[in-house]
Amino acid sequence: MKNILAPALFVLAGLAAATPASAQADFGSCLSGLRAQAAAKGISGQAFDVATRGLTPDLTILDLMNNQPEFKTAIWDYLSALVDEERVQDGRTAMRQWGQALASAEARFGVDRHAIAGVWGVESNFGKDIGGRPLIQSLSTLVCYAPRRNDYFKGELMATLKIVQDGDINPANLRGSWAGAFGHTQFMPSTFQRLAVDGDGDGHRDVMTSVPDAVHSTANFLKKAGWVNGLPWGYEVRLPSNFNASLAGRKNKKPLATWAAMGVRRVDGRPLSGSYAAGIITPAGVNGPAFIVTKNFDAVYSYNAAESYGLAIALLGDRLKGLPGIQTAWPTDDPPLSRAQRRELQQLLTARGYDVGEPDGKIGAKTREAIKDVERRIGLEPRGRPGGKVLEALRG
Template identity: 50%
Template sequence: MVRIAPIASLALAALLGTTFLGSTPARAVGPVDGPPLPAACIEGVKAEARAKGVPEAVLDRAFRGLLTDASVVGFLQNQPEFRTPAWDYVAALVDDEKIADGKRLLKEHAALLSRLEAKYGVEATTIVAVWGIESDYGKTVGLRHIVRSLATLACTAPRRRDYFRTELIAALKVAATNEIPYDALYGSWAGAFGGPQLMPTVFFRVAVDGDGDGRRNVATSVPDVLASIANFVRLNGWRAGLPWGVEVELPDSIGEGQTGRLNRKPVSSWAGAGVRRVDGRPLVGGGLPADAPSAIILPAGRRGPAFLVTRNFEAFYQYNPTIVYAMSIGHLADRLRGGGPIATPWPTTERPLDRAGRRELQTLLMRAGFDIGGVADGVIGRQTVAAIRTVQQKNGLPVTGRATADVLEALRRGR
């Protein structure tokens, strides 16, 4: 099983911005120059890399004049998976644009995806859903060179330095392979890169050559990206034909203490306890065997939607181990194959906005005279948050800085 440490989805961070990242600016901007990297740390990294076969030319290019990126350590402390309400998370990552783009790409790459499905046993919709959640189908791969980000974290982060040092050495080894151009090794603040957003150590375990050119170029080759995603999911125990999960209704007799991804029972046991699908169909069937190990997850607690999940949910969870992340991949895959939205309302009176709504909100803010620090791109940055707070205060709304339908409606009314 291939597992990586929990690292924020770059696409999520880019879309949600500082609304959910505290004081850290998360708009689509590049690195912020800080002081030089600690010499002793870098010399130690170089020595270890040399011992592992990294050529001197790669080390010289990587570290000559390299400064810290003053922005990345803040991201380590403010990962959106751990701060963002589930309903905002899902609204940001699974919206109408993401679904439409995914369906278009399913058609565009149908022949390739058919080959990958036959080879790896992972459905095309699942492969494309992971691509969409991780990097918005390659549109949001990151503006930071991973060597600089990882060097900053390995030498200056307040925690997890050993982890990031290991990833830094691996990134240098990726550069040494010449499979991906050095200038294409851009990714997230944490060092995940390319369309699949693979950490460098994971690259060596799961990346594959999907186009037959002898390279695993997950930075610019769509076949390599999709093949690597399929391989990653397969290695994490994917079972062809088994749903990742289904939305269910729970009887009052099942409390939160009986839920959680590790509280596994056969599907038939849950059915016997009164769990049923929200669409009224029997729980057993429709690809769900009676004896399949399964669990109940509650992304927003007992008052929100409930899902019965299988071992295929675990394959998503190992990609990035947060419940709502794994659920978002599964939900997007369902939507790409024609499924409907989540049926059960989220336990909130706030209505989060999709990307189109966030762009309209920003456009109206600019018309009202606010400086949002750029164009209306749907990315919620610090200046947009400040403007939202002003609108909320003026209209007697809770002053949260969150981009919600109430704020948009106030702006539409010219208030």
């Protein structure tokens, strides 16, 4: 056991951020209290001690917890960065490379391979952005310093320690997001324990390094979440001018015939057809794009409990099928930017003397401060938003 856990200990100790003595003392006390709770979950004292010895908290995680993009970013900005041409092309390449694994996952669980790939693309950019934070460090920090969701993160920490103790995954590879999600499709540790499966036949469930394991596990998740084989997740619709906004909502499902009688049509004008029930979501209000959504959208939604997130997966899956993107314009006069356009924006900011770091398309604090300065100069409210008006001003 010591040999299994040692690589994780080395990684965690080497990457731990320096913290004030008082914070470290509090952290040590918190870990001591967790040791007995871990034992009650079947985690040996030796395993706990090796995994946490020398561990320090990463307090930068607390800021990340309070700035989740699914809940703070305008829907058009969120989707523009997640479902752009670059990701669609990357996804088609990934689906060709791993076509057999995706096809076998679809056959095994009855889940559309494009939906599986949609999760993969949104969660980790097809394995390119898996995340590099050591899980035990991240989750212990959240348990000890985020009381609002203490019980939740404690459960995830215990599940992570169990994964390490059981030898499911090389502990040196257990890195992920600030919240503890890991692997190609970003499973939380407790979800891994319940739903991860062996997809490549090697006897292990390794969603970190095995794409077949990751896509089969994701298909299993969606199936258990209620995915119905052959049912569409939904599609874009056109609402009548007198549509009652209070009827919108993922949970307010009605037979398609009922929506059709109200004047709802597909976005291309064709009538609704089908015998299933569906809801209608309007992520930017009734004056923006609207979508019929079925039980399969609910299954995708359950992966992260955010409609914007579920819509990103569904739309990316459609694009990977060769279907068009959103047809209705967003209700904004300042169009959103793709990742390529965001990189261009950063390059233009750098050329004008702003320090924004590497032009990677990720909008961090330095880029936002530079954008605010540009917004002030062109008469916009300084929000730090990477929009079309700022890009055009910089191009000019």
